[in-house]
Amino acid sequence: AVHKETHGFQTEVKQLLNLMAHSLYSHKEVFLRELISNASDAADKLRFKALSDASLFEDDGQLRVRLHIDKDKRTLTISDNGIGMSRDEAIEHLGTIAQSGTRQFFSHLSGDQAKDSQLIGQFGVGFYSAFIVADKVTVVSRAAGQSADRGVCWESDGTGSFTVEDVHKAGRGTDVILHLKEGEDEYLDDWQLRSVIGKYSDHISVPVELWKEGEPAQGEGENAIPATEGHWEQVNRATALWTRSPKEITDEEYQEFYKHLSHDFENPVAWSHNRVEGTQEYTSLLYVPTKAPWDMWNREQKHGLKLYVQRVFIMDDAEQFMPTYLRFVKGVLDSNDLPLNVSREILQDNKVTAQLRKACTKRVLGMLAKLAKDDADKYQLFWNEFGNVLKEGPAEDYGHKEEIAKLLRFASTHNDSDVQNVSLEQYVSRMKEKQEKIYYIVADSYAAAKNSPHLELLRKKGVEVLLMWDRVDEWLLSHLSDFDGKQLISVTRGDLALGELEDEESRKQHEEAQKEFASLVERLQSALGDKVKKVTISHRLTETPSCVVTDAYGMSTQMMKLMQAAGQ
Numbered sequence: 001a002v003h004k005e006t007h008g009f010q011t012e013v014k015q016l017l018n019l020m021a022h023s024l025y026s027h028k029e030v031f032l033r034e035l036i037s038n039a040s041d042a043a044d045k046l047r048f049k050a051l052s053d054a055s056l057f058e059d060d061g062q063l064r065v066r067l068h069i070d071k072d073k074r075t076l077t078i079s080d081n082g083i084g085m086s087r088d089e090a091i092e093h094l095g096t097i098a099q100s101g102t103r104q105f106f107s108h109l110s111g112d113q114a115k116d117s118q119l120i121g122q123f124g125v126g127f128y129s130a131f132i133v134a135d136k137v138t139v140v141s142r143a144a145g146q147s148a149d150r151g152v153c154w155e156s157d158g159t160g161s162f163t164v165e166d167v168h169k170a171g172r173g174t175d176v177i178l179h180l181k182e183g184e185d186e187y188l189d190d191w192q193l194r195s196v197i198g199k200y201s202d203h204i205s206v207p208v209e210l211w212k213e214g215e216p217a218q219g220e221g222e223n224a225i226p227a228t229e230g231h232w233e234q235v236n237r238a239t240a241l242w243t244r245s246p247k248e249i250t251d252e253e254y255q256e257f258y259k260h261l262s263h264d265f266e267n268p269v270a271w272s273h274n275r276v277e278g279t280q281e282y283t284s285l286l287y288v289p290t291k292a293p294w295d296m297w298n299r300e301q302k303h304g305l306k307l308y309v310q311r312v313f314i315m316d317d318a319e320q321f322m323p324t325y326l327r328f329v330k331g332v333l334d335s336n337d338l339p340l341n342v343s344r345e346i347l348q349d350n351k352v353t354a355q356l357r358k359a360c361t362k363r364v365l366g367m368l369a370k371l372a373k374d375d376a377d378k379y380q381l382f383w384n385e386f387g388n389v390l391k392e393g394p395a396e397d398y399g400h401k402e403e404i405a406k407l408l409r410f411a412s413t414h415n416d417s418d419v420q421n422v423s424l425e426q427y428v429s430r431m432k433e434k435q436e437k438i439y440y441i442v443a444d445s446y447a448a449a450k451n452s453p454h455l456e457l458l459r460k461k462g463v464e465v466l467l468m469w470d471r472v473d474e475w476l477l478s479h480l481s482d483f484d485g486k487q488l489i490s491v492t493r494g495d496l497a498l499g500e501l502e503d504e505e506s507r508k509q510h511e512e513a514q515k516e517f518a519s520l521v522e523r524l525q526s527a528l529g530d531k532v533k534k535v536t537i538s539h540r541l542t543e544t545p546s547c548v549v550t551d552a553y554g555m556s557t558q559m560m561k562l563m564q565a566a567g568q
């Protein structure tokens with residue numbers, strides 16, 4: 001029973017296929033990275049499954065990936081002996097996009113190729129990237145543990161549909177056969193291919209092999225596709241990057257590994273690689289990306305680290321090891337202390353998890369502090385992308401409040417610009433001689449903050465005020481009441497206490513004004529009635545005649561607006 005069927009691609013897949021051909025041509029070699037990654041993932045998945053059922057290895061326990069060129073047929077084949085796919089799995093995995101928020105993703109595209117290609121890269125083109133260079137793709141697969149007659153052949157020209165039919169496949173695993181487009185002959189050239197593959201697969205933990213013509217093959221099993229004389233030659237190092245000593249890893253290798261992990265086209269801003277021995281034994285390799293992912297504010301966004309236990313891949317997106325305010329971090333965690341049969345449920349409530357999470361959090365905060373110190377420009381780029389996420393930190397992670405506070409950046413009256421580049425440490429170092437507090441204002445926009453009448457007196461006295469207008473700022477400030485022993489105080493508070501900053505003269509002036517305008521205050525109070533709590537003479541304004549303030553223990557004006565917007 002060959003049982004051949006035709007299926008239409010999911011709408012989003014069609015859209016993606018369409019876009020890719022146009023937007024990704026300048027990054028076309030990513031298809032190799034994606035297909036080699038998939039092959040290596042398939043090996044990882046088999047190794048994991050075989051932990052509980054060793055028979056899945058059949059008689060072929062040497063996991064590897066092989067690439068083979070056929071110049072006459074103009075095909076490039078990527079083969080693995082990993083987990084493989086059943087017919088149903090092929091239909092599902094190679095016909096739809098599983099990722100949540102796929103629809104929103106498409107609404108983010110702008111039509112600007114450079115911007116879109118970045119987004120598409122982060123979204124993950126995966127398997128479909130094969131169609132950048134191929135006008136037909138054939139996938140022959142057989143799932144581990146199934147008999148040889150349960151193979152599937154999937155085929156498509158990458159337009160609207162694909163076919164599947166039952167086939168016989170002796171070896172377990174997957175062959176992805178690319179029928180290369182006219183003009184893609186570089187992928188038929190052995191030397192060319194070798195150099196590209198070296199770059200993409202050096203850090204992959206399974207051997208990647210190329211067919212070397214010439215000397216005869218020896219001991220090739222059933223998977224010997226080539227009809228020519230030759231033998232398989234390993235072209236990569238096949239050592240997981242994080243297991244190597246940091247001293248001997250180059251920046252390029254770290255960057256390439258990041259791209260493999262994240263599918264990003266850009267290099268990371270910073271990374272931190274640590275091997276820890278002792279009571280806890282683990283290796284972490286953590287990266288901070290350059291650009292925020294398109295779905296950073298999507299609640300279902302996948303995030304977290306790739307988890308290994310004793311070098312064995314366990315799961316992707318293990319979010320238990322990274323707090324939410326660091327959800328942009330990508331990386332690998334390899335623990336020697338967790339059990340190999342660890343599941344998401346076990347991780348949830350586990351002492352080792354908690355320790356590792358703390359350690360990884362410290363690493364990231366340390367890496368950011370170092371970046372801020374060593375390269376303020378780069379740190380600024382990081383802040384512009386991820387600052388608003390980091391601002392969630394003090395609320396989520398009280399224990400690291402101090403470290404996080406040092407990483408925060410704000411706009412301020414000192415710079416007169418909307419660039420958020422003033423740290424609290426800088427603010428404190430510039431405080432006036434008798435100034436005891438850190439002043440800030442939260443408004444709807446930079447312009448509203450900067451032009452607020454509440455700033456007049458402080459400006460006149462030359463006191464710096466931090467200007468804030470991001471949605472998360474009130475939330476941040478309700479969890480960050482002080483820094484370096486100094487209280488953070490909103491200039492919209494009624495009793496704006498200037499403390500020692502107030503000089504004798506202005507105090508006197510204030511008292512006189514109070515006497516002089518007592519009857520005006522009374523009249524205003526009775527005219528406004530219940531609409532206000534209190535009318536007072538203020539010394540904080542120098543140009544504007546009056547303004548609305550909140551009382552010292554009440555809500556700030558911005559918080560009140562938020563509550564009103566929420567229908568309170």
Ligand code: ADP
Nearest residue numbers: 038039042084085093094124125126127128174
């Ligand atoms: P991702 O790898 O991010 O899941 P891809 O588009 O690269 O997305 O692949 C989609 C799915 O197709 C994979 O999750 C996997 O289930 C399946 N797949 C792709 N290539 C292989 C392969 N070589 N072996 C087994 N399954 C594969």
Ligand code: MG
Nearest residue numbers: 037038126127
């Ligand atoms: Mg993939």
